[in-house]
Amino acid sequence: MGLDLYDDYLNLLNLPLNASEENIKVSLNKTQRECSRKANAGGKLEDRQKAEQMLKTLDKARKILLGPEAKLWRIKSSAANTSKKDSEYDGFLRFLKLPPNASEKDIQNAIKEKERVFTHQAASQNIELRHQAETTLEKIKEAYRFLMGSEGWEIRKQRVEKKATTKNLENIQIDSDSIAQAIEIIAQKKGQKTQTREGTVLIKRLSFFLKGIDCFIEEIIHKKYEGAKDIKLCVAKKGDLVLFEWECNATTGRNQNNGIVRTFIKGQWVNDIIEEKVDLEIQLQSRDII
Numbered sequence: 001m002g003l004d005l006y007d008d009y010l011n012l013l014n015l016p017l018n019a020s021e022e023n024i025k026v027s028l029n030k031t032q033r034e035c036s037r038k039a040n041a042g043g044k045l046e047d048r049q050k051a052e053q054m055l056k057t058l059d060k061a062r063k064i065l066l067g068p069e070a071k072l073w074r075i076k077s078s079a080a081n082t083s084k085k086d087s088e089y090d091g092f093l094r095f096l097k098l099p100p101n102a103s104e105k106d107i108q109n110a111i112k113e114k115e116r117v118f119t120h121q122a123a124s125q126n127i128e129l130r131h132q133a134e135t136t137l138e139k140i141k142e143a144y145r146f147l148m149g150s151e152g153w154e155i156r157k158q159r160v161e162k163k164a165t166t167k168n169l170e171n172i173q174i175d176s177d178s179i180a181q182a183i184e185i186i187a188q189k190k191g192q193k194t195q196t197r198e199g200t201v202l203i204k205r206l207s208f209f210l211k212g213i214d215c216f217i218e219e220i221i222h223k224k225y226e227g228a229k230d231i232k233l234c235v236a237k238k239g240d241l242v243l244f245e246w247e248c249n250a251t252t253g254r255n256q257n258n259g260i261v262r263t264f265i266k267g268q269w270v271n272d273i274i275e276e277k278v279d280l281e282i283q284l285q286s287r288d289i290i
Contacts, residue, residue, distance in 0.1 A: 005064060006064060006065065006070060006073065009060075009061040009064055009065050010024075010065070012057070012061060013027040013028065013031060013061070014027070015027055020074070021066065021071065021074065024065050024066065025066065028058060028061065028062055028065070028066075031054075031058060032055065032058050035051045035052075035054045035055045035058065036051075036055065038050075038051035039051035039052045039055060069174075069178070069274055069278065071161075072274070072275065072278050073278045073281065073282065085151055085155065086155060088146065089146070089147065089151075089152060089155045092142075092143040092146055092147050093107075093147075095139065095143060096110040096111065096114060096143060097110070098110055100159070101159060103156075104148070104153075104156065107147050107148065107152075108148070111140060111143065111144050111147075114136075114140055115137065115140050118133045118136045118137050118140065119133075119137065121133035122134050122137060174270055174274065176244075176246055176259060176261045176264055177246075177259050178274075179234075179236075179244060179246070179270060179273060179274075180234040180246045180248075180259060181277075182273050182274055182276075182277035183215050183217060183234050183236065183244075183273060184206075184217050184234065185277050185280065185281075186208055186210070186215070186273070186276055186277055186280060187206035187207065187208055187215065187216065187217045188206065188217075189280050190208050190280075191206035191207055191208045191216070191217070192206070192207050192208065193205070193206055194207070200222065200223050201220060201221065201222055202220075202221040203218060203219070203220055203221075204218070204219045204221065205217070205218045205219075206218075210272060210273065210276055211269070211272045212238060212269075213236055213237070213238055213243065213269045213272070213273075214236070214237045214238070215234075215235065215236045215237075215273070216233075216234075216235055217232065217233070217234055218232070218233040218234075218235070219231075219232050219233075219250055220232075220233070220250070221250065228249075230249065230250035231247050231248070231249060231250055232247065232248050232249075232250040233245070233246070233247045234246040234247070236269065236273070238269070241265075242263050242265075243263070243264075243265045243267065243269060244261075244263060244264055244265070245261070245262035245263040245264075246259050246260065246261050246262065246264075247259065247260055247262065248260065
């Protein structure tokens, strides 16, 4: 899924780029009902055909906009916009000696226990100890207001959703063309370029290393009169083990859906590739906004 395609489908539904999943579902269902009514109405044949075509487009939009990659993009995009609040949230959790994934109940229990200890110390005859306890009690109140308020609730919700999305990514079938596209996007933005020749054949390569996996896009280019032999390879390897090998005719390109999978060993590396691609798209979007 490319961000451009995601944006195109949102425009089709008259939705902004930061539309929530719920708003997307509502808009899809509403538009689908309207098109179904037009497709089954007794009006002009041309109008019915347009409505039927729109229904097919909406089916594609639903798969893209509500797919796991899109959900991950929304979560990461939202997280990128609230990174300062996330840091503050994590700071209060460290103050309470809690992990980043602490639940609401964990937070409430930690606050009660810390409050109990320092309320007792605030009654001490030792002035220095009493002042320290009073300062800590003020910070406990501040932590409670933030962590148990709307901002804290939203951050916990995002973290739960991200965990669920990552789990879903492990179980879904990500097609080979999507993986090849993700590797190519990462390679174009972060890859190291090399170029060699073998006789009259030019070999261009873009390669990168991600979490223990070597990936590269390679174009094998012949003389013009042998252009039909040109191919594009997409490869992911862990050491000598080939995890993914995909190729297509370099002239027609991947967009013609003519990619051939030679090897595909699934694993966590697929999720890492998709997540890295989403991160890059969010970074590029942020630069465009600036």
